[in-house]
Amino acid sequence: MSNMQTSPEAKVEERSSSNNKFFIWLQYFWANYSVIFAFIILFILASIASEHFLTPLNLTNMLRQISVIGILAIGMTFVILIGGIDLSVGSVLALTGTVVMASQVDFGASIFTAILFGLFAGLLVGLVNGLVITYGKIAAFITTLAMMTIARSAALYYADAGAISGLNSDYTIIGNEYLFGLPIPVYVFIIVVVISFILLEKTAFGRHIYAVGGNSRAAHLSAVPITRVTIAAYMICGLTAAIGAVIETSRLNSVSTSSSGSMYELDAIAAVIIGGTRLTGGQGKIIGTVFGILILAILSNIMNLMNISPYIQGAVKGAIILVAVLLQKRS
Amino acid sequence: MILEMKGIIKKFGNVVAINEVDFQLNEGEVHALVGENGAGKSTLMKIIAGVYQPDSGEIFVQGKKAAISSPSESQKLGISIIHQELNLIPYLTVSENIFLGREPKNLGFVDYKKMKRNTLELIKQFDLDLNPKALVKDLSIGEQQVVEILKALSLKPDILIMDEPTAVLTEKETSKLFELMQLLKKRNVSIIYISHRLPELKIICDKFTVLRDGKWVKTAEIQDFTEHDIANLMVGRELEDMYPSVPANIGKEILRVEGLTQSGHFNNINFSLKQGEILGFSGLIGAGRSELANAIFGGDPADEGEVYWKGKKIKYKSPIKAVQDGFGFATEDRKETGLILDMSIANNITLPSLKKYKRAGFVNKKSEYRDIQQQIKDLNIKLYNMYQAVKNLSGGNQQKVVLAKWLVADTEIFFFDEPTRGIDVGAKREIYHLISNLAKEGKGVIVISSELPELLGICNRILVMYNGEINGEFSHEEASEQVLMRKATGL
Numbered sequence A: 001m002s003n004m005q006t007s008p009e010a011k012v013e014e015r016s017s018s019n020n021k022f023f024i025w026l027q028y029f030w031a032n033y034s035v036i037f038a039f040i041i042l043f044i045l046a047s048i049a050s051e052h053f054l055t056p057l058n059l060t061n062m063l064r065q066i067s068v069i070g071i072l073a074i075g076m077t078f079v080i081l082i083g084g085i086d087l088s089v090g091s092v093l094a095l096t097g098t099v100v101m102a103s104q105v106d107f108g109a110s111i112f113t114a115i116l117f118g119l120f121a122g123l124l125v126g127l128v129n130g131l132v133i134t135y136g137k138i139a140a141f142i143t144t145l146a147m148m149t150i151a152r153s154a155a156l157y158y159a160d161a162g163a164i165s166g167l168n169s170d171y172t173i174i175g176n177e178y179l180f181g182l183p184i185p186v187y188v189f190i191i192v193v194v195i196s197f198i199l200l201e202k203t204a205f206g207r208h209i210y211a212v213g214g215n216s217r218a219a220h221l222s223a224v225p226i227t228r229v230t231i232a233a234y235m236i237c238g239l240t241a242a243i244g245a246v247i248e249t250s251r252l253n254s255v256s257t258s259s260s261g262s263m264y265e266l267d268a269i270a271a272v273i274i275g276g277t278r279l280t281g282g283q284g285k286i287i288g289t290v291f292g293i294l295i296l297a298i299l300s301n302i303m304n305l306m307n308i309s310p311y312i313q314g315a316v317k318g319a320i321i322l323v324a325v326l327l328q329k330r331s
Numbered sequence B: 001m002i003l004e005m006k007g008i009i010k011k012f013g014n015v016v017a018i019n020e021v022d023f024q025l026n027e028g029e030v031h032a033l034v035g036e037n038g039a040g041k042s043t044l045m046k047i048i049a050g051v052y053q054p055d056s057g058e059i060f061v062q063g064k065k066a067a068i069s070s071p072s073e074s075q076k077l078g079i080s081i082i083h084q085e086l087n088l089i090p091y092l093t094v095s096e097n098i099f100l101g102r103e104p105k106n107l108g109f110v111d112y113k114k115m116k117r118n119t120l121e122l123i124k125q126f127d128l129d130l131n132p133k134a135l136v137k138d139l140s141i142g143e144q145q146v147v148e149i150l151k152a153l154s155l156k157p158d159i160l161i162m163d164e165p166t167a168v169l170t171e172k173e174t175s176k177l178f179e180l181m182q183l184l185k186k187r188n189v190s191i192i193y194i195s196h197r198l199p200e201l202k203i204i205c206d207k208f209t210v211l212r213d214g215k216w217v218k219t220a221e222i223q224d225f226t227e228h229d230i231a232n233l234m235v236g237r238e239l240e241d242m243y244p245s246v247p248a249n250i251g252k253e254i255l256r257v258e259g260l261t262q263s264g265h266f267n268n269i270n271f272s273l274k275q276g277e278i279l280g281f282s283g284l285i286g287a288g289r290s291e292l293a294n295a296i297f298g299g300d301p302a303d304e305g306e307v308y309w310k311g312k313k314i315k316y317k318s319p320i321k322a323v324q325d326g327f328g329f330a331t332e333d334r335k336e337t338g339l340i341l342d343m344s345i346a347n348n349i350t351l352p353s354l355k356k357y358k359r360a361g362f363v364n365k366k367s368e369y370r371d372i373q374q375q376i377k378d379l380n381i382k383l384y385n386m387y388q389a390v391k392n393l394s395g396g397n398q399q400k401v402v403l404a405k406w407l408v409a410d411t412e413i414f415f416f417d418e419p420t421r422g423i424d425v426g427a428k429r430e431i432y433h434l435i436s437n438l439a440k441e442g443k444g445v446i447v448i449s450s451e452l453p454e455l456l457g458i459c460n461r462i463l464v465m466y467n468g469e470i471n472g473e474f475s476h477e478e479a480s481e482q483v484l485m486r487k488a489t490g491l
């Protein structure tokens, strides 16, 4: 202990030359944000592969297309960070979309109220998921798998497996209009990202999320309200599904109870995993998920531009997920 | 010479954990490896065990140059290690853990009968009541440590490395372990023994090597040096008075426990604690001391009985309310219940007290940072960046982070469960003084410990638990190792 008078900070200064500092920073950056490097490389490759890639129209279109899944993936990040999983988001998107459309069409609600109903429904489904998982002590995988079929079936039943189409064309503004050259859904996505980032990085709730995912027993004994944190994570996930539903339904002013949101949960989970969030929880970043979704977007975009058969695109995506996880295991 | 290391260097990023260390181990000798927390003991051993590769230097086993590239390579060379942190698989049984990867087979199938028989034989050596079919997750941490030891022994190694095996053992298991080590010595097994319990070294070791800040300091015959000499070599200066004076300013009663019972763990527990008092809990592994603390704290509520906090009846169903009321519980098992290993040192320290730093919904990082810095300085936590994951700290420094958590949390009553587990002499002394100062500030302190000297050194009163019940109470003056041991074994 004799050499401990110097503060740890002074020690860092002492031990590392500026050169080394850069190296440490790089190491840290690589460990946490290797997905950003992957994105940059992919972006460059895509620009070289197709002259249509790097055009404003293509890029804004691509951004609009990913915003719904992107928003879902952000909610999914919370759930995976606590060591859970939510398979129900795609179906919840269909169900909350049905709520939004039906409120307008069948119950004459204003657009604003209809959206509120939809968001509320999303929170409610998340609450039910959370309650069953915490108090019912049923595994998240099972709980949300059940919710996936229940939510879808509820939507199908309500609309007789058909679509509900809106009459008020104002509603389509959200999904179709541009603001300063960018589609409105992209703004919604950015807002969701920023709020989530602040929640995770700047608040006690964020710390609690990481603590529960990292070691829930230790978190419990450190006075972390693990039950409440868990429920909140699923509610956030339900809410993002509902936000996604608003954008999705407003695009065509209609919800298809059979196909809306179908398989979205897989893309959302894939984006989170590619983004470097550990599937067992406790480690991961919102920024990672954002780049995870961008990587998925560029991939499908470039494959479309190059006329690669959509039937083989799934295989490429799957391979990318495996590579991403393999790379994470290394570091 | 059975093992020789020459000019070993190992760096982690910018930290030089091992700096040109030479080390020799002779056949049939018990060689103590000592040094402060973070001195590099575990790292050096992990190099022998094939967990880490050195950046430079050479290793010779039985005179032949060895490249130990993996743990299995090390096992093949006849080396077996008991790691400082437990590495068992919770949902496997005792015998499955011991024979993991080396299950006795019969016609290609695991021969469970033989496995059980072999396990029982090993257990018998330890004179312990352990069911080979029990799941490891249901064992106490001390019992888990015994399983680790049995696992290492079952490999029949030529070189056995023991990284703080006694940190979680009580006197009884410890003396059994020493008997076993004597036996191994007779069979010409060479042992490297790491411990922060210096009195043990005199009993069991022939030689010792001191590391300080990753560098070799001294190797010598142990009989030529006193405990005090070794401690001074470790810290590199003169250490004085290990134990502070026992707190004298005892205030009014703050905690009273009446008839507390939790089936299978403890039964009809009655005691009280006063302000400014340090109350010790002694007993063997499995006596129910940790479970008692955990029950009062709300981690796993008791079935029956009452607890009064400052005269008010309390019944915590979770630790949240307990922490609000000023309870703090530094658990014995830092890996499982004390720390979030992947989280940073900083975030671990303030986890129970985030409320304190809330400003308009956000965590006020400035005042948080100040408090964390303070703890790191006060406790001399050895690190290079407080935002690094806590799992990268040496064992003893992790333990200090556990203590720091509750110091930051404005705790009024501390439950310290094995507070000096894996902590070096210099730091131990600091922690004893820290505990004593907490008491002098008027806090209530409960210390659960398996180290009798430390309970005898710092406590006003000591309760002995046996088999889930309180079997004796002694004042500081009355208590001695002999009476505590007698009561702990049920006499």
Ligand SMILES: Nc1ncnc2c1ncn2[C@@H]1O[C@H](COP(=O)(O)OP(=O)(O)OP(=O)(O)O)[C@@H](O)[C@H]1O
Binding pocket: B012, B015, B016, B017, B035, B036, B037, B038, B039, B040, B041, B042, B043, B044, B084, B382, B383, B392, B393, B394, B395, B396, B397, B422, B424
């Ligand atoms: N995986 C790692 N990554 C980064 N630093 C490490 C790692 N392992 C050890 N260190 C650092 O190396 C140094 C030596 O650690 P080591 O665990 O060998 O100490 P020790 O002598 O065993 O201490 P203790 O008595 O506390 O167990 C410490 O400063 C520690 O922080």
Ligand SMILES: [Mg+2]
Binding pocket: B041, B042, B043, B084, B163, B394, B395, B396
């Ligand atoms: Mg160690």
